[in-house]
Amino acid sequence: MAAVAARAAPASPLRRSLRKFTGRAAMTMVAIAVMSGFLMPLAYMGLTALKDQQQITDSSAPVYPVTAQSFEYEGKVYPLLTVTIDGTTRDLAIVRKGREDSDFIDPANPQAGVIFWQGRWRTLAPVYVFDPKIANFGQVWDEIEFPRLLGNTVFIAVTSTIGAVGSAIAVAYGFSRFRFRFKGPLFLVLLATIMLSAQATLVPSYIIFSRIGWAGTWLPLIVPHFFANAYNVFLLRQYFMTIPRDLDEAAMIDGASPFRILRSVIVPQAIPAITAVALFHFFYSWNEFLLALVYVGGNPELWPLTLGVQQFAALYVTRVPLVQASAIMTIAVPVVIFFLAQRAFMRGVVITGVEK
Amino acid sequence: MKNGTRSAPRTLLVLLGVVALVLAACGGGTASTAPTAEPTEAAATPTPIAVTPEPIETAEGGLTADGKVLIRWFVGLGTGAQPDQIADEQAVVAEFNASQDEIVLSLEIYQNTTAYDILSTQIAAGNPPDIIGPVGFRGFYSYGDQLLDLEPYIASSGFDTSDLDPALLEAYAEGFGGQVGIPFAIYPSFIYYNKDLFDEAGLPYPPEKVGDQYDGQEWNWDTLTELAKKLTVDKAGNDATSAAFDGSNTDQWGYYMQWTDPRGWGTQRGAGHVVGADGNAVIPENWVEAWQWYYDGMFKDQFIPDGTENRSDLLGPDNAFQSGRVAMDFVHLWYTCCVWPADGEPNTPNFGIAVPPSDGGTTTAKLHADTFGIMEKTAHPEEAFEVLTYLLNNDTLIARYGALPAVKSKQGAFFDALDARFAPNEINWQVALDMLGYPDVPSHEADMPNFLKSDAAIKAFQEKLITTAGLDIAAEAEILRGTLQGLFDEVN
């Protein structure tokens, strides 16, 4: 469309930029519309994390975090309801709930005593004030010993990502740029390793790792990733295969070694894909649950965040806000990392400047 | 290419081989797959280790580095993984370890949702713990033949079983091929009721003694049905006895039976068992009746929350009574764990306990029990038994598990602890003690052939009932019987 606009030659620069602006605005609107549907569950999560349990089970409460207002009368706390008596609407504290009639106290004038009201209190609106429970996060922080779990997770995720990315680059390079016997069958074997359900190999793997003394340590969570896995290798191999050979052939003629070609030709061209692989693996490792449970689940000192959060979720199954708060805290670091890392995907714009 | 690069590929291969060796070596020399110089050769000799695993711990003999006996205690098959419980368990372990210098007790705590999978995996790898528990009968039936017969150790240690209920002691022997457990904790069941909701409706509280009337009427299931309907209210304030009641906008429910399965539902109309005298599957008549009543309670009269309602935010989710929107909840003593949140303002601050209604003059209150077991594979049965008796006699633990001590002399102190917790609420714990006299025999948790699959079939039946309106319960019960018969036949 941009191309068409550009060719409709004699349009004034003003009109052109106006057109461009409306195009941009329309596309952005579409993106936002899709996004709001897509992110609705996230909004649910975020708002829930800021509520308290009372509000969760309160069907008349609004969607945003609130506290129901109450009034203390003679040592007991009573909720405030908006009630209309004799044409005047007031927020009164309900001191006796009854099916067809109830008693109220006016917080502004408690000395006046009990006000009798005929009607059903369930039809009255409670009085709420906006009140996000930021303290939920602090509570999670303390209860799951967040800093220690975060440290464990960072260590596991960073080391295994280094290993996974490094090995995947080398192996994908091998599969995409060299000819050797059994390459096809070997690649199929590589892919075959992800075709058998993890649930089927979990027990044999556990047997092996516990025999070499790795059960109860982080080693099974880290070391295997230094030997390349099929998802990463396959993705990088696909990407490397989209890079034309002209450049590496030129480099080869100049006498560059394959290492050098990998480093100075392939890797720079594949930065988006390598970044993607690094991010995927980092987040995978960050969120990995089953293996962590099996290998270090018995020792809270070694728990990554996922185990702490799961523990928390299972315990406080009845305290939804805290569970959601813990989930938000788990993804905080990954989200920031993603936001920073996605620069890698702006390459096309920077280098070629299609649209300046 | 230049000469310099000539040997690079081979150098790289060798280098990687060395890295692999080092990595394997630092994992402990016992690696049966330790690669020799040529890594690919390891693949040619897949030893059958994985097929017949030997216990790995015996390599170290179940000993710690300084020669003490290591005893692993596995928690999570029942209660025991709440944060306050964990703290006490850790304290008990530390206390035990400080009290003597021959045994090192180590604690492994898993959440209930994953504990069974983990334990199975550990057993499969020949790496089982020594002690499991606290665990109920379901766990005992799951791992029954993996547990150690304690009889010889009871005899040789002179452990006193005289203060224990003989029937309960027998329950841990029958069908297990040995005395695999010693009674520790029991959980009678009764009705928790929300006093505020009764007050609002202006209704008297349910009776606290078996045989007492409710509001001038016999306290039976019909009376409870009527009462529960009055206590079920929609958002407009109509109760379930009114024609204007809107069951899709329920604000408060009259009755619930929390955290149980259809076998538990069945006990509302008396004990029963899905295994007949001849070993075939049967569905007791009284259970079908109970199921029909419960099902109608969910979908016809709508005074019981159905599956979707129970899992909605309105009810917790899945902690119906605690949400403050259920008037009566028939559940066990262990629910004291969760009737109040660990902190924060409780939604149901004002509750009491009452006896369940009778069915034709017979009251049944299903009973749960928890204890510890020792895995048969333990390398150190004597030491494990020593730890077991230490745990059985530990008053801190039993109070924290919310469990009535099986040892009668300890029961008074237990209720004092509960009173302190729920003060200023005054709860008549005599109701709980009385209910011990009305257990379901045979137990709704009794063993079944092909236990795990039969148990899963019953849960699937439950799932269908709580989420599907318009079912013919008698027909569904017959389908369940057929399924169970098929599962029983698989193992007979």
Next chain:
Amino acid sequence: MTSTPREAALPGSVVGQGRVGGGIARREALWGYAFISPWIIGFVLFMFLPMAAALIFSFTDFDLRKPDEINFIGLRNYERLLSDSAIAHSMAITVRFIAITVPLNLGFALGLAMLLNSQRVAGKNVLRTLFYMPIQIPLVAATLIWVGVLNGSTGWVNRILGIFGLQGPDWIADSSWVLVALALIGIWGVGNMMLIFIAGLQGVPTELYDAAKVDGAGAWRTFRSVTVPLITPIIFYNVLISFVTSFQVFIQPWVLKNGIPDDSTNLFNVNLYREAFVFNQMGYASALGWVLFGVILGVTMLLFWSARRWVYYAAER
């Protein structure tokens, strides 16, 4: 040496190409082995034994709780699964799930990637981050969010539908809607696929777009004849991987149904997990695992075969 660009890379295209000039070919092969050696070593150390063990288990009656009482029972597990009606049913619903979820995810992810790679969308950094967020939530927690959002009586989805006067279904409890619910959860997790597409789109040389512009190609034509052909290897990756992961979907249906799958959610891998870890029937579960392996392998071969016709590799020679 062939030079047709449309030659597929695999399998077998390389075998038989060898014998090109002795020493150089040998050196090239040696380099190739050297580069893939980390994976070969890792495969031997960490993959081969567990897979072989699972294969051996599949011929035994291995009960997880009884590792001392393993008996070889020949092909009986495989015979049993042929007559097990639950297996046929679980494969049928798995296929139905895949039929819904794979095209939906691919289309949605590619659309998103185009949108978020477009020059005409402002705030791409933020948008990408937001769209990627769901997949960063641990899977169990994410599924629990959906359990709340899709609840038939208090879930937001039905409340929003209610605003428009629509009565939403009971997504999770109603067996005819639960696969749709699973597909929704699946779409929520397209972040990785989206990112892979973005990476692929970034790899399209911009000169080609300029050339298309010069040729007067419209947006749709540019997309069809420049963008798509050039990212076919990436599309191929996403297709293949989404088949593999959809066949193996487990956690979402498991959590959604509270660990009690019914006929509508007993997908193949859910059933496998149940056999292995709820019923402790590891022997039978291993046989199921290898059957699923065979099915996925078959689909993979089929995809590779079809790839010869539609996947274009710039680096092919």
